[in-house]
Amino acid sequence: MDIALDTVSMGRMGLQVSEIAFGTWRFGRETDAGNLEIDRERAHELLDTYDAAGGRFIDTANVYGDGKSERWIGEWLADRDREDFVIASKIYFPTRDDDPNGNGLNRKHLRRQIEGMLDRLDTEYIDILYTHRWDDATPAREFMRTLDGFVQDGRVNYLGASTLRPNAWKLVKANELARRYGWEPFTVTQPRYNLVDREIEGEYVEMCREEELGIVPWSPLAQGFLTGKYERDADLPEDSTASDSEGWEDRYLTEANFQTLDVVREVAAEVGASEAQVAIAFQRHHPQITAPIVGARTTDQLEENLRAATVDLSTEQFERLDDAGAGPFDSLL
Numbered sequence: 001m002d003i004a005l006d007t008v009s010m011g012r013m014g015l016q017v018s019e020i021a022f023g024t025w026r027f028g029r030e031t032d033a034g035n036l037e038i039d040r041e042r043a044h045e046l047l048d049t050y051d052a053a054g055g056r057f058i059d060t061a062n063v064y065g066d067g068k069s070e071r072w073i074g075e076w077l078a079d080r081d082r083e084d085f086v087i088a089s090k091i092y093f094p095t096r097d098d099d100p101n102g103n104g105l106n107r108k109h110l111r112r113q114i115e116g117m118l119d120r121l122d123t124e125y126i127d128i129l130y131t132h133r134w135d136d137a138t139p140a141r142e143f144m145r146t147l148d149g150f151v152q153d154g155r156v157n158y159l160g161a162s163t164l165r166p167n168a169w170k171l172v173k174a175n176e177l178a179r180r181y182g183w184e185p186f187t188v189t190q191p192r193y194n195l196v197d198r199e200i201e202g203e204y205v206e207m208c209r210e211e212e213l214g215i216v217p218w219s220p221l222a223q224g225f226l227t228g229k230y231e232r233d234a235d236l237p238e239d240s241t242a243s244d245s246e247g248w249e250d251r252y253l254t255e256a257n258f259q260t261l262d263v264v265r266e267v268a269a270e271v272g273a274s275e276a277q278v279a280i281a282f283q284r285h286h287p288q289i290t291a292p293i294v295g296a297r298t299t300d301q302l303e304e305n306l307r308a309a310t311v312d313l314s315t316e317q318f319e320r321l322d323d324a325g326a327g328p329f330d331s332l333l
């Protein structure tokens, strides 16, 4: 590709990451309708496309594609220099049926999973390990201490917490505990955030600023809604797998969201970019956001999304987008 992604600092960490991360949730994933979204060959083509744009920040999880996502990334990395990439993965969701310790953040599950992840990724360490969800059944002191052990023995470099809204206070409490005992705190968060999913604005974003956490949003395109390929009162396009997911239509195909999309379309026409590029550029221009994790099912989609790195928005355009569909929380900008 004829673009080169820049790097940005991750919160207050020393780590540098690409300004756009690539998400691999759909590698090896079957939709609710039973369709495989991305097979191994396509997964490697997508990683090649990201690499060709200078992309260095890859997001996965132990459960994506039942481990296929990590395994396929590991196989792809085998022909490359592991040191060039920042690999983030996650633990929480069940990995063993009928095993009460086969899920969550209990020590037994964390220890078994970190070994499996390193094996599948064929690497000695993970750059960022996220708790995929908060585990209220396990005391924070148990998982913070266990996670700190992974940092101390070199298997993990940084800790992150994903999707814990609305419980921002839980992260602060866990970080205070970690600091009291000299353990590694969370330094990055991964919430859902895009122009039509604005729940984190308000207390959560304020907490991230106070704690100096990096914010790496998932679903920056609202699982495809913000690409503009869905129209009011029209049949769903055939080249979409997101709409196979239960609840997706009710969540995204609302009149309020289409009104936000109208503003995205307006700005896209003004800057000569696609709707997807404007939605991603909004995040790049957002002072609180470190780097959005874009998803893509095809290399054409990914190329289009990565070209968002070349889209400049004026302050007025950014504010118009920010005002469109702003949620119940006051914008903090």
Ligand SMILES: NC(=O)c1ccc[n+]([C@@H]2O[C@H](COP(=O)([O-])OP(=O)(O)OC[C@H]3O[C@@H](n4cnc5c(N)ncnc54)[C@H](OP(=O)(O)O)[C@@H]3O)[C@@H](O)[C@H]2O)c1
Pocket: 022, 023, 024, 025, 026, 059, 060, 132, 162, 163, 190, 217, 218, 219, 220, 221, 222, 223, 224, 225, 227, 229, 239, 240, 241, 242, 243, 276, 293, 294, 295, 296, 297, 300, 301, 302, 304, 305
């Ligand atoms: N921490 C968490 O709990 C969590 C949760 C979800 C995701 N994530 C991470 O965030 C990543 C991104 O999430 P996401 O897949 O929901 O992201 P997204 O970027 O909002 O949506 C990606 C989907 O939108 C469609 N799309 C993307 N670019 C397009 C384009 N240019 N034109 C038309 N359609 C396009 C594709 O689906 P179709 O072609 O099928 O429409 C694609 O699979 C995941 O891979 C994962 O790494 C984390």
